[in-house]
Amino acid sequence: MSKIRILVVGDIFGRPGRQIFHDLLPGLIHQHRVDFVIANGENASGGRGITSKNADEILQSPVNVLTTGNHIWEHDSIKPYFETHPILRPHNVDSALPGKGWGVFTSSSGCRVCVVSLQGCVFMDDKGMKAMNPFQSMDTLLKEISPISDIIIVDFHAEATSEKRALAWHLDGRVSALLGTHTHVQTADEEILPNGTAYISDIGMTGPHASVIGLAKEVAILKFLTGEKKKFKVAEEGLALNAVLCEFSIQTGKALSIERVRATN
Numbered sequence: 652m653s654k655i656r657i658l659v660v661g662d663i664f665g666r667p668g669r670q671i672f673h674d675l676l677p678g679l680i681h682q683h684r685v686d687f688v689i690a691n692g693e694n695a696s697g698g699r700g701i702t703s704k705n706a707d708e709i710l711q712s713p714v715n716v717l718t719t720g721n722h723i724w725e726h727d728s729i730k731p732y733f734e735t736h737p738i739l740r741p742h743n744v745d746s747a748l749p750g751k752g753w754g755v756f757t758s759s760s761g762c763r764v765c766v767v768s769l770q771g772c773v774f775m776d777d778k779g780m781k782a783m784n785p786f787q788s789m790d791t792l793l794k795e796i797s798p799i800s801d802i803i804i805v806d807f808h809a810e811a812t813s814e815k816r817a818l819a820w821h822l823d824g825r826v827s828a829l830l831g832t833h834t835h836v837q838t839a840d841e842e843i844l845p846n847g848t849a850y851i852s853d854i855g856m857t858g859p860h861a862s863v864i865g866l867a868k869e870v871a872i873l874k875f876l877t878g879e880k881k882k883f884k885v886a887e888e889g890l891a892l893n894a895v896l897c898e899f900s901i902q903t904g905k906a907l908s909i910e911r912v913r914a915t916n
Contacts, residue, residue, distance in 0.1 A: 655762045655802060655901055656683065658912070659830055660690035660714075661837065661893040664858030664865040665698045665885035669708060672857050675892050675914050676712050683896050683912075687758045689766055691806060691832045692717040692738070694858075698865050698885050700725025703732055710736065715756055718768040720808030720833055721779030724748075741770035741808065743788035744780045753792065755800055762901050765800035767792065767826075771809020771833070785809075786821055793825055801901050802827045809833055812852045819850040827904050828897055830854055835864035837893045837911060847905030855893025855913070862886030891915045 658679060663672050672690065679685065692709055695701040700722040701709075706729060709717065716737040723729065723740045732738050733750030742752020753767040769789065770782040785807070796803060803826040809815050810833060819829040824846025831838070837855025844850055856865060863871035867884040874880060894912040899905065 653901055654898055654907065655686045655758060655760065655764070656896065656898050657687045657689065657764070657802070657804065658683065658685045659804065659806070659828075659854060659895050659897065660688070660857055661854035662691045662694050662832055662835055662856050662858070663709065664694045664835070664856050665696070667885065667887055667890050668856070668858030669695055669705060671890045671892050671916065672709065673712050674916060676714065679892070679894070679912065679914060680713060685896070686760060686762070687756075687764055688714045689716050689718060689804060689806065690714050690857075691719065691808070691854075693720040693722050693808065693832070694865065696726060698883060701729055702726045703728040706732055706736060706738060715764075716754065716766050718766065718806040718808070718832070720768070720770055721775060724779055739766065739768035741768050741780075741782060742792065743769055743783040743785050748780065753796060755796070763799065763801045765796045765803045767796075767803065767805045769805055769807045771807060771811060771814050773809065773811035773814040775810055785818060789818070789822060797825070800904075802899050802904055805829045807831050815852050819844060819848060823848045827899050827906055828909070830895060837913065839911070841895060841909045841911055843906045843909060847903065849897050849906035849909040851895055851909065851911070854895050857892045857894070859886035859889055860891045861889030
């Protein structure tokens with residue numbers, strides 16, 4: 652096989668997100684002839700982090716690896732799973748923290764797919780563990796992973812579009828794809844950069860879209876109206892799966908196509 656098709660699924664949000672991911676993923680794999688699946692599990696448990704129980708549930712679906720982000724440290728039960736399950740925490744945090752931020756996974760065809768989970772810095776100071784400079788972190792990491800990878804996919808979990816685009820240009824031609832997550836809103840700017848790197852500012856969210864980025868509408872509206880903070884409540888309606896489907900040349904590691912995916916029941 653000279654090409655590989657990779658589906659990357661946006662942030663799975665709460666129980667509704669886990670359910671629609673489970674329901675729709677097999678059909679999407681068949682429909683789009685997908686060879687490898689990456690999903691962001693950052694918000695899988697109540698919208699904040701992921702528990703070991705919910706990780707087991709998600710990994711029963713045909714997904715190859717889970718990326719995460721700033722909420723990964725919310726549940727202690729997930730930490731031992733970093734050593735035994737295909738779950739990545741952000742690469743650019745203190746190396747003394749448990750887990751690893753990248754891994755090389757072999758597809759069914761033998762393609763070596765390196766997946767990197769990376770966290771942004773801009774507007775992220777109060778969100779989880781402090782992240783180190785993602786530009787410098789990737790420059791250093793590429794020296795290690797480039798010789799052992801056919802394809803390199805970076806899930807960049809970041810708030811600022813400017814930071815995402817700047818890093819994409821910085822890495823153009825050195826990684827196969829730089830794909831944004833975190834904002835839960837799928838953007839319409841997917842493209843292949845001049846040197847072959849696939850890019851989108853944000854893949855979007857897998858979960859309840861009749862919401863305020865996953866949060867129950869009434870809770871979010873009350874906070875904006877009065878400043879009052881109510882208990883965090885995951886919305887339940889308007890379920891959709893957001894993803895991107897990318898095709899790459901295994902020989903060159905460059906992107907051949909990228910397209911948005913939005914699927915509902």
